[in-house]
Amino acid sequence: MKALFAMGLRGEKAVALALFALLALVPAIIDGYPIYILPQYLLFGVLAMSLGLLWGWASIVSFGQAAFFAIGAYGMGLAMQAGLGGWGGYAGIICGAVAGGLLAAIAGYFLFSAGVKSTYFVLITLALSIIVEQLAVSQSEITGGYNGLFVDRMALALGPLGEVPLTGDLASYYAVLVVVPLLYFGLLALTRSSFGKVLVGIRENEDRMTALGYNVSFYKTIAFSLSGALAGFAGSLYATHAGFVSPSLAGVNFSTEVVVWVAIGGRLSLLGALMGGVVVSALSNYLSSISPQYWQLVLGFIFIFVIMFSRDGLAGAFASVANRFWRRRAVNGSTPEARGEASNG
Amino acid sequence: MQIAISVGIDAALITFSLALAAFGLAIIYGLVGVINLGHGAMLTLGAYLSWYAVESGAPFFAAVLFAAVGVGLIGVVFEHLVIRHFYHRPFDTLLLTWGFFLISTEVIKIVFGTSFRNVPSPFPSAIHTSFYDFPAYKTFVACVTIVLLLATAFVLLKTSIGIKIRALIQNREMAGLLGLNIAATYKMVFGFGCAMAGLAGALLAPMLSIDPYIGNVFLIRSFFVVIVGGIGQILGGTLLGSFFIGGSETILALVSSQVVAQVAVFFIAILILRFRPQGLLGEK
Amino acid sequence: MAELLRTEGLTKRFRGLTANSNIDFQIDVGAVRCVIGPNGAGKTTFLSMLSGHQAPTTGRISYDGRDITGLSVVERARIGIGRKFQTPTVFDNLTVYENIELSILRIVPDNTARGRKLDAVLDAVRLNDQRSMLARELSHGQRQWLEIGLLLGNESRLLLLDEPTAGMTNEETTATGRLVRRLAEEHGLTIIIIEHDIHFIRDLRSPVTVLHLGKILMEGSFDEVASNPTVRSVYLGTDA
Numbered sequence: 005m006k007a008l009f010a011m012g013l014r015g016e017k018a019v020a021l022a023l024f025a026l027l028a029l030v031p032a033i034i035d036g037y038p039i040y041i042l043p044q045y046l047l048f049g050v051l052a053m054s055l056g057l058l059w060g061w062a063s064i065v066s067f068g069q070a071a072f073f074a075i076g077a078y079g080m081g082l083a084m085q086a087g088l089g090g091w092g093g094y095a096g097i098i099c100g101a102v103a104g105g106l107l108a109a110i111a112g113y114f115l116f117s118a119g120v121k122s123t124y125f126v127l128i129t130l131a132l133s134i135i136v137e138q139l140a141v142s143q144s145e146i147t148g149g150y151n152g153l154f155v156d157r158m159a160l161a162l163g164p165l166g167e168v169p170l171t172g173d174l175a176s177y178y179a180v181l182v183v184v185p186l187l188y189f190g191l192l193a194l195t196r197s198s199f200g201k202v203l204v205g206i207r208e209n210e211d212r213m214t215a216l217g218y219n220v221s222f223y224k225t226i227a228f229s230l231s232g233a234l235a236g237f238a239g240s241l242y243a244t245h246a247g248f249v250s251p252s253l254a255g256v257n258f259s260t261e262v263v264v265w266v267a268i269g270g271r272l273s274l275l276g277a278l279m280g281g282v283v284v285s286a287l288s289n290y291l292s293s294i295s296p297q298y299w300q301l302v303l304g305f306i307f308i309f310v311i312m313f314s315r316d317g318l319a320g321a322f323a324s325v326a327n328r329f330w331r332r333r334a335v336n337g338s339t340p341e342a343r344g345e346a347s348n349g
Numbered sequence: 350m351q352i353a354i355s356v357g358i359d360a361a362l363i364t365f366s367l368a369l370a371a372f373g374l375a376i377i378y379g380l381v382g383v384i385n386l387g388h389g390a391m392l393t394l395g396a397y398l399s400w401y402a403v404e405s406g407a408p409f410f411a412a413v414l415f416a417a418v419g420v421g422l423i424g425v426v427f428e429h430l431v432i433r434h435f436y437h438r439p440f441d442t443l444l445l446t447w448g449f450f451l452i453s454t455e456v457i458k459i460v461f462g463t464s465f466r467n468v469p470s471p472f473p474s475a476i477h478t479s480f481y482d483f484p485a486y487k488t489f490v491a492c493v494t495i496v497l498l499l500a501t502a503f504v505l506l507k508t509s510i511g512i513k514i515r516a517l518i519q520n521r522e523m524a525g526l527l528g529l530n531i532a533a534t535y536k537m538v539f540g541f542g543c544a545m546a547g548l549a550g551a552l553l554a555p556m557l558s559i560d561p562y563i564g565n566v567f568l569i570r571s572f573f574v575v576i577v578g579g580i581g582q583i584l585g586g587t588l589l590g591s592f593f594i595g596g597s598e599t600i601l602a603l604v605s606s607q608v609v610a611q612v613a614v615f616f617i618a619i620l621i622l623r624f625r626p627q628g629l630l631g632e633k
Numbered sequence: 634m635a636e637l638l639r640t641e642g643l644t645k646r647f648r649g650l651t652a653n654s655n656i657d658f659q660i661d662v663g664a665v666r667c668v669i670g671p672n673g674a675g676k677t678t679f680l681s682m683l684s685g686h687q688a689p690t691t692g693r694i695s696y697d698g699r700d701i702t703g704l705s706v707v708e709r710a711r712i713g714i715g716r717k718f719q720t721p722t723v724f725d726n727l728t729v730y731e732n733i734e735l736s737i738l739r740i741v742p743d744n745t746a747r748g749r750k751l752d753a754v755l756d757a758v759r760l761n762d763q764r765s766m767l768a769r770e771l772s773h774g775q776r777q778w779l780e781i782g783l784l785l786g787n788e789s790r791l792l793l794l795d796e797p798t799a800g801m802t803n804e805e806t807t808a809t810g811r812l813v814r815r816l817a818e819e820h821g822l823t824i825i826i827i828e829h830d831i832h833f834i835r836d837l838r839s840p841v842t843v844l845h846l847g848k849i850l851m852e853g854s855f856d857e858v859a860s861n862p863t864v865r866s867v868y869l870g871t872d873a
Contacts, residue, residue: 065440111619118623123384123443124576128619130386131569135615142608198738205735208724215684215722216736216787217710256565260451267444301459304451308431311444 015326017192020275024185031174040173041289043180043245049281050187050238052265054231056277059266061195061203062227064122068129069262071136072108072232074254076100076239078140081153081249090167093158097240104236105229112228116221133259140251152250155243176245183241184278187234191274194230203227261288264303267310270319280317355481356603360596362484365491366553368591371571372497372583373545378575379583380518380538383432383442387449388546389568390457395420395550396559397457400466409471416551417544424543428536436535450564457561470555490552497545502584514538570594573618579628586630593629594618636698637662637791637823638683643692645678645847652678654847656692662790665817665824667834669858670844671868676827677719679844680793683825684716685709696791715789719796719827721776723783725769729760732768732779736786750786758782758812773800777809785816792816792824798833810836835859843867 027046031039051073058064080096088095111132115125140147147153157176160168170176194200205213206220214220243249252258262281269280284303291299310317374388385391395416402412427449435442472485505511513529550564557563578590594614601610621629636659643656653675660666668676681687683694685706693702701709724732733754734747741747755761758778763771768779777797784792797813798806810833816822828834834841834855841858843850845867851858858864 065444114619114623118626120622120626122440124622126386126443127384127569127572127576128622131572131615131618134565134569135612138608138611142606198742201731201735201738204727205724208726209722211718212722212724212783213735214706215710215716215718216783217707217739219707256562260447263444263447264451298455298459301452301455304448304455307451308445308448311441311448312431312434 016273016275020188027181031177039177043177044242045282045286046180046184047238047242048285049278050184051235051262052277052281053191053274054234055262055266056271056274057191058227058231059271061200061207062224063207065126066129067126067259067263068132069235070259071133071254072104072235073239074136075103076236077243077249077253078147079103080240080243081155084156090159090161093244100240101233101237105233108232109229112225116224133254134256136254137251140254152248155247155249158244188278264307267307268317270317272316273319276317276319358481360599362487362491363595363599364592365494367570367574367595368587369494369549370567371574371587371591373542374571375575375583375587376545377539377542379580381535382439386443386447388571389564390450390453391420391543391546392550392567393457393561393564394453395547396554397461399551399554400468400559403468413551417548420547421540421544425536425540428539454561463561466559468554486555498584577618577621577628579631582630586628589629635662639695641693643682644690645682646690651847656849660823662823663817663821665813665839667826667828667839667841668844669841674844675847676844677795680795680827684714684793713790715784715787716793717780717795717797721780723768723776723779728765728767729779730764733782733786736783740788754782754786757785774805790822792822794826796827798830806833
């Protein structure tokens with residue numbers, strides 16, 4: 005199963021394109037609340053991809069993605085208050101991504117160069133999110149403590165051309181719908197680049213990569229920094245879109261949710277992670293308005309179920325169905341290559 | 350001088366309560382190799398069970414026993430349904446115990462609600478001596494911890510069941526040849542570790558306001574204790590780690606704030622991991 | 634011929650047990666050497682010290698005229714020391730092609746140049762027809778070749794091969810012997826082999842170093858070693 009998409013899932017790009025095209029058409033059909041809320045789910049999807057990249061390609065599980073997300077969100081909140089006018093939004097994005105990336109780089113450097121076990125890494129990152137949450141609560145002069153921080157919608161400053169405000173839900177819907185596909189295809193290209201291949205090599209056999217002269221801890225640190233920067237970036241956009249930041253964004257519960265999204269969506273596919281983030285957070289929002297506690301409970305059971313029985317999540321299930329379909333066609337097509345591949349499988 | 354003594358005693362009391370909180374975790378990790386991320390939730394569960402028993406009119410010590418046995422049994426059931434199939438995939442056991450945390454936290458919220466609960470302390474007064482007023486209940490908890498650690502040391506080192514358990518950890522195949530029931534031993538150890546978490550939660554409950562999340566902070570601290578002390582060093586490592594984490598947190602909190610102290614301890618733990626990944630007492 | 638590797642007084646002790654004691658060893662560029670010895674003679678420990686997986690207790694290793702005793706596994710791999718482990722260590726879930734690609738990636742960033750080199754390596758280890766098979770679907774022998782292919786892709790100049798013919802059929806063993814000779818003669822690679830297969834060692838016709846209880850017992854041609862009474866008694870006494 006794993007080998008199927010060891011180096012990436014075939015056909016994922018086409019499915020992704022179709023999904024993004026559908027999303028672009030959504031405002032033509034419906035308006036109101038979905039148009040307001042969908043961008044936030046998409047940004048959760050980006051957060052999920054930041055973990056998917058780590059989990060799927062480097063076999064690193066971080067329980068601290070929410071910490072980076074929250075740091076990005078607070079960065080945006082503070083930058084918007086700094087009196088930079090139309091440029092505040094950009095400053096917030098840069099702050100968020102850089103702060104997230106830098107913190108991940110420092111933590112990653114210390115942990116990976118010591119060869120810390122993946123289990124310890126989980127604990128340290130879990131602790132990180134608890135600490136960021138506590139800092140957000142306690143440093144109330146800066147963060148607003150429990151009350152949180154209100155954040156304005158950013159504007160797209162275009163220099164001499166003036167600026168485009170994103171206060172309207174439709175405008176910010178399309179702004180996010182430009183950013184998310186760009187990030188997705190960028191990450192997809194990254195995973196298929198030399199860097200991505202090296203990460204796969206590390207995931208598959210760390211000892212072999214070391215003996216081939218690859219500095220494994222360096223690559224892991226870079227991957228983790230990228231992931232932290234991406235989470236920070238998503239957090240900064242989330243803050244300006246949702247209009248509010250609070251300490252619970254960094255908390256254990258939110259950190260856990262990110263892991264659950266990716267586990268359910270599928271850790272070996274970026275699209276799986278993205279969709280896991282979007283669909284599960286949307287479901288979570290919808291169902292928790294009906295029955296908050298029972299939904300969390302169900303989520304816990306789903307999580308255990310996925311880890312026990314379906315290590316590759318929904319993306320894995322789709323891939324195996326699609327693969328069966330392809331194989332049948334290949335055998336009927338009777339090319340020598342296809343026959344060879346089918347008999348090897 | 351007076352201040353030094355009282356800080357020292359404070360640090361000692363905190364060390365023992367932390368060692369108590371971390372004990373179940375150290376047992377399970379050190380003996381069966383599972384990082385139990387449900388440990389915090391088990392502490393919380395223990396606290397709620399004892400609260401429930403006390404509310405229903407049970408005497409405090411019966412409530413503590415009820416909590417330990419209750420959490421132990423829940424642990425055994427969880428082990429039987431889920432964990433025992435995954436001992437060969439340690440990373441997945443970590444994720445699965447996290448699933449336990451998710452479920453158990455929600456069940457607690459549904460059953461007990463989210464408002465704060467308090468268990469009255471059985472020894473609310475202080476023991477007066479010429480140089481220091483010992484908080485009676487904290488002192489009692491410290492004594493219980495010492496007895497618990499010594500008893501466990503005795504069982505592991507001196508009794509035949511303890512020797513069998515240690516043989517099992519060192520060499521599974523050999524233990525199988527010796528006729529040890531591996532599955533049953535793992536289950537017993539896992540259940541014991543969970544019971545100890547429940548016991549710790551119940552004993553710590555009178556010092557805290559109980560809410561469904563109190564376990565979270567203890568989870569992370571307990572892990573720092575185990576990591577800093579050294580894996581498999583169930584007794585010495587737990588004590589030294591607790592002293593290190595609890596002591597430095599107390600002293601740092603004295604000169605700055607509680608949060609700053611926690612942040613500092615977090616970085617100290619990372620530094621120790623960086624330069625001594627096997628922990629202070631662990632062997633390479 | 635120029636010297637490639639030399640060890641002086643190489644010693645490794647594990648808690649009182651001396652695995653390697655005072656090993657002085659030397660090999661020239663393009664040479665092939667077999668290291669033999671009964672089980673527990675310290676062969677793999679010796680190889681691990683050369684590859685950097687274990688640090689010697691005392692002694693030094695020089696490679697290409699420089700002291701490399703303190704270099705890590707990664708650093709040694711980067712100056713051309715490649716190791717094939719006793720149990721084949723390849724990327725089981727990746728295809729043969731992807732395996733070799735990972736070994737070349739660090740060295741040849743350009744895609745077309747990498748493709749050409751990939752083909753050359755696949756030809757050299759005779760896995761061209763298996764390029765789209767997963768490494769775990771290969772036979773034992775083919776996995777060994779794949780791991781040697783990784784070293785070739787990685788442009789190793791010194792190959793440390795720990796039991797390369799383990800699990801091979803007779804034909805595969807013969808082919809491996811030919812491969813080793815070709816790599817040394819045509820590509821100028823230097824090769825140190827740990828082996829148990831006496832026929833393989835004989836057919837290789839290269840000098841042999843015999844280790845016993847962590848020390849070098851003797852060095853010489855296969856015939857000299859095979860007719861030496863001490864060596865015979867060591868083998869008969871332990872393995873028979």
